[in-house]
Amino acid sequence: MALRPPSAQQIRNAFQVGFAGFLATGLYLTAGDEALRVDAFYLVYGVARSLLPTPEASLKAARARVVGTVFGGFVVAMLIKAVSNWPAVGIGYVLVKLLGRRLGMDEATLMNGVIMALMLVAVPGYQELGGLYVMYRTGWHLIGLMLGMAVERLFWFSPLLKRLQRSEMALIALLENLLKQAPAQRDLELIGAYDSHCSLRSIVLRSGQAAMLSTPESQQRQEWLEQAVRHGVARQRVKGPLVSIDADECLEALRQLKRNSGIA
Secondary structure, three states: OOOOOOOHHHHHHHHHHHHHHHHHHHHHHHHOHHHHHOOOOHHHHHHHHHOOOOHHHHHHHHHHHHHHHHHHHHHHHHHOOOOOOOHHHHHHHHHHHHHHHHOOOOHHHHHHHHHHHHHHHHOHHHHHHOHHHHHHHHHHHHHHHHHHHHHHHHOOOOOHHHHHHHHHHHHHHHHHHHHOOOOOOOHHHHHHHHHHHHHHHHHHHOOOOHHHHOOHHHHHHHHHHHHHHHHHHHHHHOOOOHHHHHHHHHHHHHHHHHHOOOOO
């Protein structure tokens, strides 16, 4: 299968990771031997974990990483004072899972907590440091996460509504392009593009900018966009006279979109 060329977003993300990694490496080396002794490589790892495809995903992953590390480390640091052997691995795992779920933590946070628990018990050097290791690991990792997210917001940062608008324009362009071609079973491509757009829209609806999508114009626009996608997908799947019917319905929905203002 032929490799696809990287998208503009992937290229931008690679530059962001590279630049933030360069800064993190400089800071890591400046810290000297003391940093190496307490595993300051988590600084660089934090950069890599903080630069995901979207700022929202980066923030969510960073929160899960820090909260999970502190929570898992705290639980096991207390545990190994009483049970400093391998049974602490199983006990720590169960405690992190049970307490974390009781506190309403998501699976990503719990996973980070479990990893921290296992490392504290399984690595003798980390076990000797105990709570001090948790503090060092969390601190360096937090610096890396903040550095990565700072670079993310300084270079090629796009506001949420602007990204939603670009997503809508890309979806409309895909529909128009498919209408100019014979059906070629590209329904999954269209469904995937619409799913990504809806995911981004749901993020906006949970943000402080939700009012921008609550106007009658915006809601009507979303209905027309959904109708265009529905008929666009159907056109890729059906055969015979239904192809032209779905094409006409999709084209009409796109015309209505152009007459309507706002963001879908």
